[in-house]
Amino acid sequence: MDTVPHRNASKSLFVPGNRCLLILMGQRYLVSIQKADDDSIAVSFPIRDFPVEGMRVDLEFHDTEGYTRFESEVM
16 A cells, blocks of 8 residues: 655646545545646536635545555645
């Protein structure tokens, strides 16, 4: 199980179309990466006004070897 991102993990994982789990307040949502740059990551989410700015969310990418989790904050 991999919980520490590899140096270039974001380059290969944060590609538009890739799917991951977004963990928010103990709930998991399947989302797709919409776009990513050096400062931010945009994902699909069914509700436009939630979560609100400043909330913590985690992104988990799963594969056959385990998963990688990224801690993040809503902008």
